Amino acid sequence: MNTPEYDLVIIGAGPAGMSAATTASSHGLKVAILDEQTAPGGQIYRSISSPAIADESILGADYYHGRALLSAMRYAGVDYFPSSSVWTVSSELFISFSREGKSSKIQAKKLLIATGAQERPVPFLGWTLPGVMTCGAAQILLKSSGLTPAGPLVLAGSGPLLLLIAAQLNRAGVEIEAILDTTPKGRYLKSIRHLPGALRNLPLLLKGLGLLTELKRAGIRYINNAEQLKALPDDTGLLTKLQYKTDESTETLNCKTLLVHQGVVPNVQLTRALQLEHQWDELQQCWKPTLDSWGESSQTGIFVAGDSSGIAGARAAEYMGELTAQRIAQQLDKLSQETLLLQTAKTGRLLQQQQAIRPFLDAMYQPADEFLKPSDETLVCRCEEVTAGQIRSMVAQGCTGPNQTKAFSRAGMGPCQGRLCGLTVAQIIADERQVPVSEVGYYQIRTPIKPLTIGELADLAE
Amino acid sequence: MPNALPFERLPTNNAEWVTVYIEGQPVKVRQGDSAAAAVLAAGLQPSRTTVVSGSGRTPYCLMGVCFECLLQIDGVENVQGCMTPAREGMQIMSQKQARQLNDSNPSTLKPDDLKNSHIKKEGTVV
Numbered sequence: 001m002n003t004p005e006y007d008l009v010i011i012g013a014g015p016a017g018m019s020a021a022t023t024a025s026s027h028g029l030k031v032a033i034l035d036e037q038t039a040p041g042g043q044i045y046r047s048i049s050s051p052a053i054a055d056e057s058i059l060g061a062d063y064y065h066g067r068a069l070l071s072a073m074r075y076a077g078v079d080y081f082p083s084s085s086v087w088t089v090s091s092e093l094f095i096s097f098s099r100e101g102k103s104s105k106i107q108a109k110k111l112l113i114a115t116g117a118q119e120r121p122v123p124f125l126g127w128t129l130p131g132v133m134t135c136g137a138a139q140i141l142l143k144s145s146g147l148t149p150a151g152p153l154v155l156a157g158s159g160p161l162l163l164l165i166a167a168q169l170n171r172a173g174v175e176i177e178a179i180l181d182t183t184p185k186g187r188y189l190k191s192i193r194h195l196p197g198a199l200r201n202l203p204l205l206l207k208g209l210g211l212l213t214e215l216k217r218a219g220i221r222y223i224n225n226a227e228q229l230k231a232l233p234d235d236t237g238l239l240t241k242l243q244y245k246t247d248e249s250t251e252t253l254n255c256k257t258l259l260v261h262q263g264v265v266p267n268v269q270l271t272r273a274l275q276l277e278h279q280w281d282e283l284q285q286c287w288k289p290t291l292d293s294w295g296e297s298s299q300t301g302i303f304v305a306g307d308s309s310g311i312a313g314a315r316a317a318e319y320m321g322e323l324t325a326q327r328i329a330q331q332l333d334k335l336s337q338e339t340l341l342l343q344t345a346k347t348g349r350l351l352q353q354q355q356a357i358r359p360f361l362d363a364m365y366q367p368a369d370e371f372l373k374p375s376d377e378t379l380v381c382r383c384e385e386v387t388a389g390q391i392r393s394m395v396a397q398g399c400t401g402p403n404q405t406k407a408f409s410r411a412g413m414g415p416c417q418g419r420l421c422g423l424t425v426a427q428i429i430a431d432e433r434q435v436p437v438s439e440v441g442y443y444q445i446r447t448p449i450k451p452l453t454i455g456e457l458a459d460l461a462e
Numbered sequence: 463m464p465n466a467l468p469f470e471r472l473p474t475n476n477a478e479w480v481t482v483y484i485e486g487q488p489v490k491v492r493q494g495d496s497a498a499a500a501v502l503a504a505g506l507q508p509s510r511t512t513v514v515s516g517s518g519r520t521p522y523c524l525m526g527v528c529f530e531c532l533l534q535i536d537g538v539e540n541v542q543g544c545m546t547p548a549r550e551g552m553q554i555m556s557q558k559q560a561r562q563l564n565d566s567n568p569s570t571l572k573p574d575d576l577k578n579s580h581i582k583k584e585g586t587v588v
Contacts, residue, residue, distance in 0.1 A: 036526060038547055043525055050494060054473045083545075118527045130466070130508040130520040137524040145492060145499045146474040150467035172472055237518045238466055238507055256467050267527070382522075383529065385514040414513075415529035415540070451540070 006032045006079070008328055009095055009108035011086050011270065014042020015314045016306025017114035018069040020321035025076035027329035032079040032106060034086055034097050040073065041066055042116050043136065044314045052146035058171045059143065062314075069318065087448035089274055093301060096460060098452060103459035110301050110328045113271055114321060117264035117307035120286070120367065121420045122157065123374040126231025127260065128382055131239025135165045135261035148174045149257035154242050156180035156229055157261035159365040163211040165259065170218050178253055179215065180226035180244055182262075184368045191363035198360035200353055204313075228370065231258055262367040266308045269419060272445035276302065280438040283362040284311055285372065286423060287442055294327035295320060303328065311362075316354035319347050373431050374424065381421040383414020391425055395432040401441050402426050415451060418443040468505035480550040491548045498524060498531035498543030500554060509533060509543070510557035532557040 008024045010017045013035035024031045033040075041048040045066025056064060073080075086097045093108040119134045126132065135155065141147040148169060154177050155166050166179055198205050215222060226244045232252075234240035243252045265286035268278065277290040277298035288310040295303045305324040306317030323344050330340040374380065376389030386409045394405045402418075402425045405411055411425055412418035418425075422443050430437040471492075478493040484504045491500045498521040501509045508518025510532050521531035524544045531543035534555040539562065543554075 036545070047494065050475070050477070052472075052474045052477075052492065052494060054475050058472070085545075118525065119523060128517065128519060130518050133520070133522050133524075137522060140524045141469065141499055141502065142472075145495045145503070146472040147469040147495075147499060147503055148472060150469055150505070382519075383513075385512060385517075415532065416527065419527045 003094065004032075004106045006030050006106060006108050007332055008032075008110050008112060008325070009034065009093075009106060010112045010114055011095075012042060012114035012116055012306070012308070013037065013040035013073075013080065014044060014114060014116045014306060014317060015066070015069060016116075016308075016317040016321035016324075017042070017112070018073045018321070019318045020112055020114065020305060020325040021078040022069075022072045022076045023322045023325035024329060025078055027325075027334040029325075029329060029332065029334065030079075031076075032081065032108075033073075034081050034084040034095065034106075036083070036085050038082050040070055040080065040082075043140065044116075044317075045069065046140055047144040052144055053142060053172075054146075055172075058168055060168070063143070065314075085450045086270065087450050087452055089270070089302075091299075098450070098456050101453070101456065103452075103456045105460060109332065110303065112295075112303045112305060112321075112324060112328070113297075113308055114304070114306045114317070115267045115270055115308045116317075117311060118267045118419060120262045120265045120371075121380075121424055122260045122262045122367075122371055123378050123380050123388070123424055124229040124231070124260075124371065125375070125378055126229075126233070126239070128379055129231050129233050129239040130237065131256055132231055132258045132260060135161050135259045136264070138259050139165050139168065142168060142172070148172055149259065151175055151257065152177045152253075152255045153257045153259070154178050154180065154253050154255040155259045155261075156182060156226065156242065156244070157259075158183040158367060159261055159263040160208055160211075160361065161264070162261045163208065163215065165261075166220070167211045167214050170215065170220065176220050177255060178221040178223055180223045180229070180242075182226050182229070182368050182371070183224075183365060185225055187364050187366070191360050194360035194363055197356040197358075200356035204354075204357055227368070262371050263365055264307065264311055265423065266310060267419075268308070268442075269417065269445055269449050271297070271304060271308065272442065273447050273449050274299065274302065276304075278442070280436070281310060283359060283366070285366060285427075286311070295324040296327070312355050312358055316351055319351040319354065322347050323351065372424070372427050374428075380424045380428070381409075381411035381414065383416050383420070384410040384412075386411035386421075388424070388428055391428045392432055395429050399429070400433065401429060402443050403441075405429065406443060412443050417445065417449065466505045466507035469499075469502045471503065480548055480552075482548050482550075482552040482554055484554045485556065486553075493548075495548045496524070496544050497533055497535055497541070497546045497548055497552065497554050500548050501531075501533065501543065501556075506556065508556065511559050513560045516559055 007029035010033045048066035084097045084099045228245040230243040232241040271289045305320040374388045430440045489504045522528045533543040535541040
């Protein structure tokens with residue numbers, strides 16, 4: 001069987017993937033997109049080809065901007081593979097993926113990883129209870145199904161998405177009992193030195209302030225400096241109450257649904273599995289692949305763009321995708337170095353403007369310590385049910401990194417393959433050992449990065 | 463079956479509606495809903511119990527990352543509900559702890575195979 005060959009294979013059809021595909025195609029490159037979702041858009045423009053909600057004012061204009069990216073990609077004549085989970089990439093850029101229970105393989109001259117972000121794990125007591133879910137999950141339900149969470153509803157966390165989803169649910173007529181802002185005190189002061197940069201992206205800054213005003217006007221109870229979250233179950237094990245602490249007292253709220261959020265982090269599962277070089281981002285408190293200014297990784301021919309290269313948001317991802325695709329076209333002799341610089345100057349400036357606000361946002365919304373290094377009784381590995389205390393005691397017994405605690409406790413060995421505990425475990429170990437997280441490292445991620453059936457593996461037998 | 467408050471549906475754009483069976487009960491869901499969205503719409507809580515302690519869980523991230531939405535779909539266990547589009551007639555059951563070895567697929571396993579595998583508890587092969 002002949003393996004189909006492409007000039008460029010892109011993994012992920014969010015803003016970075018879509019804009020890269022369009023740009024590369026305009027230079028005459030043969031492009032394929034492998035998308036794990038059933039339709040293009042990524043998470044930010046999820047279901048943009050057929051949005052569920054009739055009333056477009058609920059999600060707002062920024063969401064529907066995705067339509068422009070989608071129609072451009074459709075005109076470009078890209079081979080789009082939906083429901084396709086990539087599970088391994090060889091050093092010769094043979095890419096193996098599963099689609100509806102069958103495995104296939106394609107080959108790329110250049111590979112662009114645009115797998116986006118995932119929500120940062122938010123460990124606290126009771127975060128595994130039925131009824132607790134992420135703000136991102138609630139937004140996905142809105143976009144693709146028009147579903148709104150069961151009440152009473154409480155939101156807790158920190159960051160722009162918390163405010164955005166609260167505003168969207170409020171516009172949809174959903175009653176919100178309270179928003180608990182866990183941003184620690186003193187963050188405004190800490191982030192203020194980054195304000196000049198943020199002012200370079202005034203529209204986004206104003207949008208954030210607008211959301212706060214919108215929520216205040218709606219009369220939603222907004223509780224600042226909430227700490228020590230504890231979700232409590234009823235007799236049947238379902239979420240029924242949220243306990244929290246403020247300066248004055250310990251309070252409880254009734255809730256059937258609790259939406260949590262502590263920002264997003266790059267999805268590094270694939271870049272890790274390919275053993276690309278990574279670095280620790282102290283301000284964003286996460287790992288990201290080490291890239292040159294065009295997005296090329298430590299392995300020649302493999303590029304990373306969008307939030308999987310470091311969190312910068314949807315617009316930045318769109319610009320990065322375009323820039324990276326231009327560079328790839330130049331490497332494949334479709335344009336000269338000179339033309340490349342000319343053609344990318346404007347987009348480069350737009351990207352810098354988007355990135356200028358990040359230090360301000362990152363300093364402001366860095367998660368509180370209780371979520372980065374949770375209390376001993378808190379589960380950190382949801383799959384294998386390992387607590388922070390167990391990790392700490394393993395460090396006391398001499399474990400120096402996440403791969404050792406994994407071997408001893410199975411933390412990181414469950415079906416999520418460490419996606420929901422990797423950051424927390426590394427940070428706990430670093431804290432106990434009093435060394436930087438970069439010294440502690442991360443799980444050794446191995447392929448397949450998604451569960452496979454034996455049948456899917458057998459498909460590839462020659 | 464459903465024992466908790468369901469998620470509610472806003473007015474949506476036109477689309478096909480399909481009937482799925484959640485723990486045997488028919489539930490109408492919108493084309494484009496995932497199996498995980500369907501169990502939330504039906505109020506099935508918990509939708510799985512954990513392998514280690516048997517504690518209840520429901521979908522958490524809905525973007526293919528957390529694996530909390532594992533369900534039994536059309537007889538296949540441990541399927542990621544959020545990555546599986548709902549289809550007419552789909553049979554969705556909650557995932558009870560580890561995958562069970564059942565005799566619905568006897569051709570793949572002979573009695574001798576069982577002797578050689580590591581049996582954690584009756585009926586479960588790991």
